[in-house]
Amino acid sequence: MKPSVLRLGPREFTVTDRVVMAIVNRTPDSFYDRGATFAEEKAMQRVHEVVAEGADIVDIGGVPAGPGADVDAAEEIDRTASFVAAVRAAYPRVVISVDTYRHEVARAVCAAGADLINDPWGGVDDKxxxxxxxxxxxxxxxxxxxxxxxxxxxxxxxxxxxAEVLKHTVELAEKAESTGVDPHRIIIDPAHDFGKNTWHSLEVTRRLGELVATGWPVLVSLSNKDFVGETLDAPVDDRVTGTLATTSVCAWLGARVYRVHQTRQTRQVLDMVASIAGDRPPRRTTRGLA
Known part of the structure; x- marks a missing residue:
C-alpha cells in the first residue's frame, strides 16, 4: 500500500483531507477565463482571492491546454517563474504548483519556489x-x-x-519513484477530457474508485470541462453546477486533490461530503439542541 500522507512543500495532507487546487492562468487565451489573469497584477489578485476562499494549492499555468499560438519554453518560463517567486514571497505556506510538460520550465519554476510539477500530458517529457x-x-x-x-x-x-488510465498513471508513478521522487509527493490524474471523449470521462468518473484503490493520491481536474458541457448541453460559462455535481461524486469515491476555477463553491462541496462521510464535524450544531 502506498503512503497515506501526501507531502507538498510545507504541507502534509492525510487521506481524509480533500485538497483544493485553484487555477491561475498566466495566458492570454485560456479556454475558461479568456486571459483574465494574464497580467501579473490580475494574477496576483486572483491568488489573494483563492487563498482567502480556502485554496490549499495554487496551480500556475503559462500555456493553454488547447490548440493556439505557439508558446516556447522561454516564453513559458517568462510567464511563470518570476510569478512563482512572487507568490512564494507572499504566501510561504501555500503549496505552489506549475502546470507544465517541459523539464526546462519545471527546473526554472522549482528554482523559483514551486512545490509541485503538474504534468497534464502524461510524461511526454521523460526528464x-x-x-x-x-x-x-x-x-x-x-x-x-x-x-x-x-x-x-x-x-x-x-x-x-x-484499464488504460490505470496502467499509464501507475507506470508513471512507479517510474517517478524509481527516479528518486519521494513517493509521498506523487499524485495520479485520470485527466478528464485529455485524450478522451465524453463517454470516456464519464466512465473514468464512475469508476474512479479503481484509481483510488491503487493507493496513490488521485487528482481530478473537472472544472468546466467539455465532458460536463456535452453531458448537459451547456456552454462553457454555464457548467458550474455540473462541475460541482461531478466533484461531489469524485469526493465520495476518494479523490484527494481538486483542480478548480470556483474555489469557494468547491470548498463547500468538499466540506459537505467530508461531513457526510464522518471525516469533518459541522461548523455549528444548534438545531434541536437548544
Whole structure:
C-alpha cells in the first residue's frame, strides 16, 4: 500500500483531507477565463482571492491546454517563474504548483519556489521526474492517451479506458519513484477530457474508485470541462453546477486533490461530503439542541 500522507512543500495532507487546487492562468487565451489573469497584477489578485476562499494549492499555468499560438519554453518560463517567486514571497505556506510538460520550465519554476510539477500530458517529457527528484518536489502523473501536447482527441478509442488510465498513471508513478521522487509527493490524474471523449470521462468518473484503490493520491481536474458541457448541453460559462455535481461524486469515491476555477463553491462541496462521510464535524450544531 502506498503512503497515506501526501507531502507538498510545507504541507502534509492525510487521506481524509480533500485538497483544493485553484487555477491561475498566466495566458492570454485560456479556454475558461479568456486571459483574465494574464497580467501579473490580475494574477496576483486572483491568488489573494483563492487563498482567502480556502485554496490549499495554487496551480500556475503559462500555456493553454488547447490548440493556439505557439508558446516556447522561454516564453513559458517568462510567464511563470518570476510569478512563482512572487507568490512564494507572499504566501510561504501555500503549496505552489506549475502546470507544465517541459523539464526546462519545471527546473526554472522549482528554482523559483514551486512545490509541485503538474504534468497534464502524461510524461511526454521523460526528464520531468528527474527534475522533481532533484528539487524534492511533487509530480502529477496524468493520462492523456495518444495525444501530443495541445491537441484535441479525434476518434480516440480504448478497449477499457479505465484499464488504460490505470496502467499509464501507475507506470508513471512507479517510474517517478524509481527516479528518486519521494513517493509521498506523487499524485495520479485520470485527466478528464485529455485524450478522451465524453463517454470516456464519464466512465473514468464512475469508476474512479479503481484509481483510488491503487493507493496513490488521485487528482481530478473537472472544472468546466467539455465532458460536463456535452453531458448537459451547456456552454462553457454555464457548467458550474455540473462541475460541482461531478466533484461531489469524485469526493465520495476518494479523490484527494481538486483542480478548480470556483474555489469557494468547491470548498463547500468538499466540506459537505467530508461531513457526510464522518471525516469533518459541522461548523455549528444548534438545531434541536437548544
Amino acid at each position: 520531468l521526474a528527474g527534475v522533481a527528484a532533484e528539487f524534492d518536489v511533487g509530480i502529477v502523473c496524468a493520462h492523456a492517451g495518444p495525444m501530443a501536447p495541445r491537441t484535441r482527441p479525434f476518434r480516440v478509442a480504448y478497449d477499457d479506458v479505465v
